[in-house]
Structure formats: structure tokens, C-alpha cells
Amino acid sequence: MNFIIDPISFIANWLMNLLLSLGLSPIVSNVIVKFIGAFLLGTFGFSLVIFTIWLERKLYARIQDRFGPNRVGPWGIFQTFPDMIKIFTKEYITPVGADKIVYNLAPIFSVSAVLLTWAVIPFAPTIVGTDLNVGVLYLMAVGSIGALGIILAGWSSNNKYSLLGAFRSVAQVVSYEVPMILALLIPVLLGQSMGVNSLVYAQDVWFIFLSPIAALIFFLSCLAETGRAPFDLLEAESELVAGYQTEYSGLKFGMFYVGEFLHAFTISALMATLFLGGWRGPWAEQVPILGVAWFFIKAFLVYFFVVLIRISMPRLRIDQMLNFNWKFLTPLALVLLIITAIVEKSFMVIAPSLNLMETAIPWVRAGLHLSVNLIIILITVQILKTHRVKEVQIVGKPRLVAVAPEPPASVIS
Amino acid sequence: MTVEQIIFLFVAAVTLIAGISVVTSRNLIHSALWLILTLSGIAVFYVLLNAGFFAVIQVVIYIGAIAILFIFAAMLTRRVMQDTGPQSNSNWWLGAVVALLFFAGITLILINWQGFATQAPMLTNTSGQLSQLGLALVSPDKYVLPFELASVLLVAGMIGAIFVAGDKKQ
Numbered sequence A: 001m002n003f004i005i006d007p008i009s010f011i012a013n014w015l016m017n018l019l020l021s022l023g024l025s026p027i028v029s030n031v032i033v034k035f036i037g038a039f040l041l042g043t044f045g046f047s048l049v050i051f052t053i054w055l056e057r058k059l060y061a062r063i064q065d066r067f068g069p070n071r072v073g074p075w076g077i078f079q080t081f082p083d084m085i086k087i088f089t090k091e092y093i094t095p096v097g098a099d100k101i102v103y104n105l106a107p108i109f110s111v112s113a114v115l116l117t118w119a120v121i122p123f124a125p126t127i128v129g130t131d132l133n134v135g136v137l138y139l140m141a142v143g144s145i146g147a148l149g150i151i152l153a154g155w156s157s158n159n160k161y162s163l164l165g166a167f168r169s170v171a172q173v174v175s176y177e178v179p180m181i182l183a184l185l186i187p188v189l190l191g192q193s194m195g196v197n198s199l200v201y202a203q204d205v206w207f208i209f210l211s212p213i214a215a216l217i218f219f220l221s222c223l224a225e226t227g228r229a230p231f232d233l234l235e236a237e238s239e240l241v242a243g244y245q246t247e248y249s250g251l252k253f254g255m256f257y258v259g260e261f262l263h264a265f266t267i268s269a270l271m272a273t274l275f276l277g278g279w280r281g282p283w284a285e286q287v288p289i290l291g292v293a294w295f296f297i298k299a300f301l302v303y304f305f306v307v308l309i310r311i312s313m314p315r316l317r318i319d320q321m322l323n324f325n326w327k328f329l330t331p332l333a334l335v336l337l338i339i340t341a342i343v344e345k346s347f348m349v350i351a352p353s354l355n356l357m358e359t360a361i362p363w364v365r366a367g368l369h370l371s372v373n374l375i376i377i378l379i380t381v382q383i384l385k386t387h388r389v390k391e392v393q394i395v396g397k398p399r400l401v402a403v404a405p406e407p408p409a410s411v412i413s
Numbered sequence B: 001m002t003v004e005q006i007i008f009l010f011v012a013a014v015t016l017i018a019g020i021s022v023v024t025s026r027n028l029i030h031s032a033l034w035l036i037l038t039l040s041g042i043a044v045f046y047v048l049l050n051a052g053f054f055a056v057i058q059v060v061i062y063i064g065a066i067a068i069l070f071i072f073a074a075m076l077t078r079r080v081m082q083d084t085g086p087q088s089n090s091n092w093w094l095g096a097v098v099a100l101l102f103f104a105g106i107t108l109i110l111i112n113w114q115g116f117a118t119q120a121p122m123l124t125n126t127s128g129q130l131s132q133l134g135l136a137l138v139s140p141d142k143y144v145l146p147f148e149l150a151s152v153l154l155v156a157g158m159i160g161a162i163f164v165a166g167d168k169k170q
Helices: A007-021 A026-063 A080-088 A100-120 A135-156 A160-191 A196-202 A212-226 A250-274 A288-312 A318-354 A361-386 B003-024 B028-048 B052-077 B092-111 B126-138 B144-165
Strands: none
Touching: A007 A026, A026 A080, A026 A100, A026 A250, A026 A288, A080 A250, A100 A135, A100 A250, A100 B028, A135 A160, A135 A196, A135 A250, A135 B028, A135 B052, A160 A196, A160 A212, A160 A318, A160 B052, A196 A250, A212 A250, A212 A288, A212 A318, A212 A361, A250 A288, A318 A361, B003 B028, B028 B052, B052 B126, B126 B144
């Protein structure tokens, strides 16, 4: 019975007891079990990517009124496997003058940064890699390693386009970390913990209802961190060939590709965990395996929006992207953080004197935070309206690049 | 030797080698990469001391922000791919004197320190450490003055950077 309710903890316990009965010390057997768990989680992440690549191509095709992959397997679901085999057999080309060690290290950095995130995401009340008590900070720390991978890839390739992509990546990824951290502080503030699993336990009412602005800021800055459309300036194909990954071929390119798709799903999982209640749902606490189902339903719902935004938005210009970050998202996040802190503290002071029912307290709190958020949205929209562009501004005179020569007089007459 | 000691010695060796390589490697970007290895070694020390919070902060601030800024600055200011200039300028002996004095001072302090023989006290209440730290930083009889001074210094630095970088329209 226990196996059906909670298979992963059951197997882990069984393995632990097996190792202990073999005469290993508890520390060593714990390390072995954690190693196996990490290996399985990594493999699971990569297998998930095989599915999400197919899903994204299919959605992409449907929105562009095409069929998408439909030859290998039912609905083309196995299309990724031939693609994988093809990319395995491609030749590795290392450009002349590339910094060999760094060049080979960069793809590993960028994949491992994404995969490391999964260590703290709770799939169910009992299925967590490690429940770090500073889990939210760990997410940020790991995210910054991904930026490092992109910079190193761009620099070590000995290619001007790659280097330009790396420069852009610093401007984008590092600056969007600022509103992302500020927005992440709001769940920490509301849940009064930095552990990811205890944040899920704290969501009696989903945090997206308590603070929709924080959810929006987090979602947007996460999208920018993944470097996909509309924020795909790192690899803008019309300007930079393929940006930082121009010189990569074969499986090394495949690592970047897998890293990007895995990152897109990871941010959906993070959104689901931090703002949509993670594994919480009916009967999730009694039957942990149901929690996994709730978690993945929510994560795939967010993932659908991520793909939808990628497909339907044009690319931003780099100055627009930076203005959006520094002049809109960051100030909004700062204001929201201060106001949320004040509201939360004053509610905690006032709440005991209101004689509320025990079950009603989370809902009253949610209503208070939601109304404050709505007021902030209204004020923000009013402020934005005063800066509306009323007419087309002409920055400079149009400069003719190619002018047709005057036809000779004989042609005109 | 316990497992913890073996890990400590290994990480210490890696950190020291990486630290020496920061100074000796000829390429600036390689120096920055060795610096990242050094800083992550220090993060591992924090983990060994049961200070997970500091380990994560070390990675966020030093690797995620400062090392990336170093790399970025080096990429912007030098011809990065063929950078093999001289490694020292005429003031190298000043640096050597300062380093020697610093080393001698630390050695002197450590010789007179009694802490090597004593056993470290067991940590209690590992989950409450973070909130204790937060309270200590803002309570008037503990560290509020250094904390506020540090933040004033940082604000001054930020304003200075913005002033230097901004447009000067006069």
C-alpha cells in the first residue's frame, strides 16, 4: 500500500535499509542514496526535455498553421530521438584560436546550472532533493552560474559575433536578476521562510492571489533569464548569427539547446512552486503521488504560457529591454516589497484584535494583500499614462543608404 | 582522520593552488576563472562550518556578481584573446612588503591564539540561526552601527559610479 501512495520514498527507504544491512555506516549509505537520487533526477530532467522539445515544436507549428513533426511515431512524438541521434554523430569543430579548456567548459556550466535548480524543487511533500533552509537564495546562486556559462562560451570562441552575444548576455541576464530577486523576496516575506518546501506549506492561499504583481515580475524576469523570445537578444539570428553559440557544433551545441529548453521548463516549475502552490491540491498531503500530478499539471500550464509568449512576441530592441528592466520592473518591485512588508506587519499586529475565525484569517490576509496590489496596479497604470507617446518622435533625419542613380536623359525622353 | 578532515584538506589544497594561479596566470580571463574556483573553495569551507547561508551568499555575491563583473571589465578593456603583457609594474616590491607584513601579522596572532586545542561547541537550534543573524544586524546593542555604516558606504559608492558614468550636461 505504501508503495502505491509514495513510491519514491518507499524505494529510498528500502535502499537505505539494504545498504545498512550490508554493514555500511549511516553516513556512507546516505551519501550513496543521495547520489543515486541526483543521478535519477538528472536523467529525468533530460528525458523531460525530449518531451518538451516535441511539445514546443508542435505548439509552434499549430500557431503558425503548420502540422509540425508528424512522421515518427503517433503525432510525431518520437521525432526528437532521430534528431538526437543525428546530433550525436555530428563532428566537433573547434575554431582556431579558441581557448580550448574554457570552450569545452562553457556548455557544461550552462546545462549544470539549470539542472542544479531541480535539487531544491519539491515535487511532493516527501519527494524533495534537499530541503535547504536557504533554498530561495540557492536558486539565485545557481542561476548566476548559468550567466557565467554564456559569457565563457562567447569569449572563448574567438568570434566577434559570439563576443557580442556574451556582452548582451551580461547586460540582460545580470540586470534582470535584480527585479527577480526583489520579486522572490515577496514569497519569502509572506511565507516567512527561505526553504522552498516550507514556502509551499505556507500557501494556504496561493501567493499569486496574494501578490499578482510579484508573480508577474518574477515571470517576466525569468523569461528574460532564459534568453528566449521576446528576450532572445543573446542569439538574435538576424543580427548576431547565433550569438554566443555560433561556433559550437555537435553535442556541445546540443548541450546549449537542451539547457535552454530545460531552463524554460524549470522557470515554469519555479512559478508553479513559488506562486501556484506547488504540489498542493486535493488529497496531496495524504497521497504524495497525487502531489506530483498536481505539480506537473501546474508546471505544464505555466509552460504553455511560456511557449505562447515565445511564439507570439517579436524581439525587443536592447535599449527597450534595459529601459523596461531598470525604469519599470525594478522600481515597481522595490515599491511592492516595501508596501507588502508594511501591510504584512500591520496585519499581524491588528489581526488578534479582530476576533476572526481561525479558518478565515488566511483569506482576510489574502484579500488585504490583493486589494493593496490592485491599488498599486492602478497607480502604476496612471503614472505610465502620463508618459504615453503621443506622436512619433523623429530622432534623426532618415539617411538614404542605397540611392537609385538618376536615369540618363535619353531614357526619360 | 574523519571524512570531514579529508574533505577540508582536499578543498584547502585546491583553494590554495587556485589562489596562486590567480596571480601567476598570464591571461586575465584565466585569472578570473581561477578566482572563481578559489571563491567556491571558500564557499565549501562555509558549508563545512555548518553555515549554509554564508556559503550561498558567497556564491551569489562573489561568483555571481563580482567575478562576472571582473570578466566583463577585462573583456571590455583589453584585447582579450591575445593578452600577454608584463605581469608586474615597478611597484611590485610595495605589494610584496604589504603582503609580507600582513602574513607576519596573521602568523603572530595565530601563534598566540589558544583556540586550536579547544573543541568547537555544538550548534543548537540550526533553523533559528538565520533569524538570530537578522535580529543581530538591526539590534542597537549589537551590529546596527557597522551595518548602517557599510550601507552608507555602498550607497556612496553607487552614487559615485553613477556620477562617473552618467552624461555630463553643463
